[in-house]
Amino acid sequence: GNSVTQMEGPVTLSEEAFLTINCTYTATGYPSLFWYVQYPGEGLQLLLKATKADDKGSNKGFEATYRKETTSFHLEKGSVQVSDSAVYFCALSDLMDMRFGAGTRLTVKP
Amino acid sequence: GAGVSQSPRYKVAKRGQDVALRCDPISGHVSLFWYQQALGQGPEFLTYFQNEAQLDKSGLPSDRFFAERPEGSVSTLKIQRTQQEDSAVYLCASSLVSLSGGLVGELFFGEGSRLTVL
Numbered sequence: 001g002n003s004v005t006q007m008e009g010p011v012t013l014s015e016e017a018f019l020t021i022n023c024t025y026t027a028t029g030y031p032s033l034f035w036y037v038q039y040p041g042e043g044l045q046l047l048l049k050a051t052k053a054d055d056k057g058s059n060k061g062f063e064a065t066y067r068k069e070t071t072s073f074h075l076e077k078g079s080v081q082v083s084d085s086a087v088y089f090c091a092l093s094d095l096m097d098m099r100f101g102a103g104t105r106l107t108v109k110p
Numbered sequence: 111g112a113g114v115s116q117s118p119r120y121k122v123a124k125r126g127q128d129v130a131l132r133c134d135p136i137s138g139h140v141s142l143f144w145y146q147q148a149l150g151q152g153p154e155f156l157t158y159f160q161n162e163a164q165l166d167k168s169g170l171p172s173d174r175f176f177a178e179r180p181e182g183s184v185s186t187l188k189i190q191r192t193q194q195e196d197s198a199v200y201l202c203a204s205s206l207v208s209l210s211g212g213l214v215g216e217l218f219f220g221e222g223s224r225l226t227v228l
Contacts, residue, residue: 046217100153
């Protein structure tokens with residue numbers, strides 16, 4: 001079945017540091033890939049998505065590229081801010097369902 | 111508001127009690143999902159509705175869990191004879207498109223119902 005494995009946290013960075021959160025997936029077909037973010041006290045919300053191989057999703061300075069050859073969708077940001085502190089979830093969907101990774105908690109310190 | 115609304119936000123139940131959790135999706139959204147999120151974990155799929163049809167209930171952990179969406183809008187997740195392992199946040203999400211149409215759209219999540227079973 002489909003599954004998502006993401007880098008375990010927590011991750012603590014200083015402001016303006018470079019961020020990478022790894023995500024790999026297992027799927028039988030050609031899924032769409034997503035990153036969702038959950039800020040403290042709020043519900044999950046979509047951060048970015050990519051629907052086919054080599055697509056790059058981007059939003060709020062975050063980027064992730066759909067790599068079919070490595071079955072990966074790593075999240076990156078060049079310079080994190082304190083306001084980026086949240087839990088980040090990698091997810092995939094196909095015609096059957098939508099599945100999430102375990103989440104990675106990011107804390108950015110000033 | 112125009113978002114996904116869930117109630118109650120917090121529920122404390124004694125072991126053995128039945129609980130009902132309500133989800134009011136965004137108006138017009140075809141797809142509705144229920145997820146269970148344990149502390150420190152990602153959302154685990156429970157069940158999926160396309161309009162009023164429950165197309166997938168493979169994630170429901172036992173026959174104590176039951177979900178319905180009789181008119182294709184509001185949905186209720188019912189847990190009978192609650193157990194301590196049922197303690198979790200139950201998330202509802204809706205989407206404008208259906209899985210069969212290609213779920214490349216965005217899931218809109220509610221803030222969840224936190225269930226604590228004593």
